[in-house]
Amino acid sequence: MAASGKRDDEWMGQAPSRDTMVDAVPTGALEAPPSGERIGAIVAGRYRVERLLGSGAHAAVFGGVDQHTGDAVAVKVLHDRLAHDRDHVARLLHEAEIMREIAHPGVVRVMGAGQDEGGRWYIAIELLEGEDLATAIERGPLDAALVVEIGHQLLATLAAAHARGIIHRDVKPENVFLARDELGSLRVKLLDFGVAKSIEARASSPVHRTHDGVKIGTPHYMSPEQWAGMPLDARSDVWAAAAVLFTATVGVPPFDAEDLGTLMTRVTETDAPSLAALRPEIGPAFVDTIDRALATDPADRWVDARAMAAALHVGGARVDALDWDE
Known part of the structure; x- marks a missing residue:
């Protein structure tokens, strides 16, 4: 595992x-x-x-x-x-x-x-062979084209989960696994659905693993509404995915602080830094996609993972025709 x-x-x-x-x-x-x-x-x-x-x-x-x-x-x-x-x-x-x-x-x-x-x-x-994204990032920021490839596969998986009414709630570099298939092609796996939850609670389920207002997730990759203990939808996972791709691109998460209280304040009350200032050589389409996904207000983000993936590209190599049903 x-x-x-x-x-x-x-x-x-x-x-x-x-x-x-x-x-x-x-x-x-x-x-x-x-x-x-x-x-x-x-x-x-x-x-x-x-x-x-x-x-x-x-x-x-x-x-x-x-x-x-x-x-x-x-x-x-x-x-x-x-x-x-x-x-x-x-x-x-x-x-x-x-x-x-x-x-x-x-x-x-x-x-x-x-x-x-x-x-x-x-x-x-x-049993997977490879490494998680956190390990890859430890060696330094990733090439933007590789981040786009990882992003498309990650977002395709999130789109499949969201289509079934499931939000992951703990998207982070440690839970993004970089495996290789028998031909050597990159295969991204999203791990650890232990705190995943149906967007609409299943009335038939007698077990309640978490309660409204309880913060579940990993601090640097929790969306503003997750920090606030508010109801979550697919846009919370979109924010977390963008934070993961931001980290892969520059080597550090979009928000950081010495204590959780300060981190919460920064995530919930300030704008995320733009990649334009940190990786100016990256094309505006890539930067704008990540910037929008990291908006504090969910209404200002991409509506879902599929929409974000369609916009995510670098340079002139745009990838619109994803095989969502593979």
Whole structure:
């Protein structure tokens, strides 16, 4: 599974693991794996555990093999002490359900999820090879053309989620994974749907994982309305995606501060800096697209991820004909 930074109740602000996992945990915050979980163990009668990728407060993530297919997998296993915690179990299963529902190439494939015969709650997904965007940015700002390619794929995935009434709520560089297919082409995967939510609450769902007014997300990539605890829609993810692409372009996020209070004030009350001043060699179309997406008022942003993607290009190489249904 791929690395995810701390959420509101986990590892916010910590540097994540750079291993090839999805929704894994920072290896810098390892704790003992769940009791009974050892290298060589079999989860759900088919997933053989071969190595520990990461572990944290709520779950451990293992690399292994699906013995039925021979595929490499990442298996996220809820810690034994939380096996009877209805909220944690619901969140784990909710994440698998969301990924299956979106069913887009930009979301990792779920092989299985549930409770195995040993009472362990788990999700098994494809194991990715590559690195997250945060790791790539650590080496310096990315070429604008590459940022556009990453942006188009990221926005296509968000558009697929939004079309199903789902907002991610935690788009950040650590959750954007840069993988390669068998031909060597870049394949961007959006990770960690653990705090994703339906835009319209499903009345049939008995489980409420978050409450109105509760701030969920990662500080530097939370939209102004997310900071304010207001209802969110697709435009909040558009803001976060723009903040991620801004960071990839210049190497730092659009807003920063020494404390969360000051950061919140800057995000909610001031305009984001324009890329025009930071990367003047980049064409105005690219700059204007990011600037608009980072508008404080959602009404001033691109209406959705599809609209932003159609406008996102650099130089004369505009990409309008995206394969949204691939």
